[in-house]
Amino acid sequence: MVVGLGTGSTVAFLLPALAARGLTLRCVATSKRTEAAARSLGLRVEPFGAIEHFDIAIDGADQITPDGWLIKGGGAAHTREKIVAATSDRFVIIADSSKPVVALHAPVPVELLEFGLASTMRRLAPIRLRDVPRSPDGGVIADYHGSLDDIEAAAGLLSRTAGLVEHGLFPPALVSDIIVATGDQVHHRSL
Template sequence: LSLRCVATSPRTEEAARRLGLAVEPFGTFERLDLAIDGADQITPDGWLVKGGGAAHTREKLVAISAERFVVIADSRKPVPRLHGPIPLELLEFGLGSTLRRLGTVHLRDVPRSPDGGVIADFTGHVGDPAVLAEVLSGHPEVWSSMASSRP
């Protein structure tokens, strides 16, 4: 079995290398067979909040590039409905304007993402996940950790 890996964060890359896995830059692949990631919340109707590990943009790019995307979570992760905080990655350019338009967002006191994104949490009412996902995706400078397993 030949296994070549892409890591979405420096921390994941370091862990993979310690395990003896061959980690290569994402740009060397035209496609990925499989992407595996974790989640912090999973609802019965297929919505999930991915982890707050501050690599949202990279995780989304890897997930959409893979033929199959598998989410692994332990028994503490199923929830009846999504709740805050919802991790976000924000573009620094125009950050004040973004924060004003989003409203209830709290900036985290953590290092930037590997690509320089500002890490924050949406702390407002989640309500209908599809509506919130649409609102957040309407801001090109915002990358949300929300996803749906439904097409």
Template sequence: MVRTSNQVDREKQLAAEAAADLVEDGMTVGLGTGSTVAFLLPALARRHRNIRCVATSPHTADLAQQLGIDVAPFTELAILDLAIDGTDQITPDGWLVKGGGAAHTREKLVAITANRFIVIADSTKPVAVLKGPIPIELLAFGLGSTLRRLGDVTLRAVPSSPDGGIIADYHGPLVNPRETAARLSGTPGLIEHGLFPPEMVTTAIIGRGDQVEVIDYRGGK
């Protein structure tokens, strides 16, 4: 079924509200980046929870602070109770592709630091199998060497990441996500890629029409 932009926004809102209900007083919370997280931040602010947060991008940090949400430097929080973020794609077994907004390096670090990683999405994001390209972040140092070894990569015409990395997309084979993830992770000069394995994901909350679907993965968390 083709969704209108209003329907998609409604589904994002429902998923965000359901995720906000999981946040309790005293928690440390990782905040993702993207259009679905834009619905999460006001939902958190309306609940007036006593929480400390880490933001995965300057944009998220600014929006959260404008809403009165306490955002701390990541250097002050070594463990997070919960991380909540959107996704570009999610398969039935919990593989994700993230990084459309170029924040995947920080998003992955925040997700792996959290005891629970909650993915929120609208009904356009579930897919049967992942499709490329895969967002990647590269060191500027030795960039030509890294590109040659990676193969089919295009650089994005966007600013560097907040950490100085070059944002690009990998267009190589994606038959086996785990094998592709291992190849990318093993390439010197590649900082991080946008393939998130199922064992990182605790729960997916997907807005579908006027309801939410909750998928419990409990993958290694």
């Protein structure tokens, strides 16, 4: 199997469990941190360049709505995570009980180009730069604090803004399964 590995605290719990199964996998990691952790556990990690599609990608989320919209990007790897999700036959979200929400709320992580940064930020106001390292590909990380009352309109606005590399709003069409742990129970939902 070819497996896309996301980034974040939930994936940190996934990696040892995945490695313990002793499966023959080809993995692609969405961040250097995930890559290093996967390699240290004996998982085979390859560059994305040689991979045409993923059988499955597994990642966490910062927020999950009942209809499957997600906010991702707390770890600043949402651009890579979205590319891997779009290239996967199945994109599975694993999360704890703090992640489901009735409706998405700001902030939405965004990756911006350095070139024209002030102009891009003016067009996306309200937005704040995050005091974090750059994305894995050198982009500037910020948080969009605009309205999310109409999530599709907000995603469209962000996608159309020149200078914005990618945003952390993931539509339900990308998601295959959502698995949420609540205490000793696990709730699974297919989309």
